[in-house]
Amino acid sequence: MIKPIGLMAAFCVRLAGPFFICAFYYLIYLHIDAFLKYIIVVLYKRLGVPFGCLWLFVGAILGFNVVFNHSLAAFVLANGPSEVKLIEKLRLSLKNRQTKKEANLETNDRFEGLSAEMKRTLRYRTKSLD
Numbered sequence: 153m154i155k156p157i158g159l160m161a162a163f164c165v166r167l168a169g170p171f172f173i174c175a176f177y178y179l180i181y182l183h184i185d186a187f188l189k190y191i192i193v194v195l196y197k198r199l200g201v202p203f204g205c206l207w208l209f210v211g212a213i214l215g216f217n218v219v220f221n222h223s224l225a226a227f228v229l230a231n232g233p234s235e236v237k238l239i240e241k242l243r244l245s246l247k248n249r250q251t252k253k254e255a256n257l258e259t260n261d262r263f264e265g266l267s268a269e270m271k272r273t274l275r276y277r278t279k280s281l282d
Contacts, residue, residue, distance in 0.1 A: 173226055180219060187211050 192211075196204035243249065263271065 176222065177219075180215070184215055187215075 192204060192208055195207050199207070263274070266274075
């Protein structure tokens with residue numbers, strides 16, 4: 153049986169994700185508001201209209217990039233192991249092999265000069281789930 157303290161802790165952890173998302177977007181709003189109210193005004197006065205517009209566009213592109221990337225990371229969920237299993241089934245049915253081809257790290261000059269960690273990672277990427 154789950155204790156009431158455990159249920160409350162689990163509920164708080166579940167609420168932490170949406171809370172952090174809302175807090176992140178509020179911080180983005182504060183930055184955009186300060187940029188448009190204070191920084192752009194000073195840029196127009198100091199640099200003139202063309203460079204002020206240029207920096208306005210740079211700020212808009214950066215802001216859009218941050219919001220777009222974060223929203224996709226927050227709402228598009230990777231399936232993890234279940235997706236890997238599906239990919240391996242597709243590979244087996246289409247290419248008639250279950251895993252990627254193993255990298256020949258010793259004889260191929262393409263992998264010359266790689267660190268041991270990188271070679272270990274390349275070996276790990278070719279393993280199957282079996």
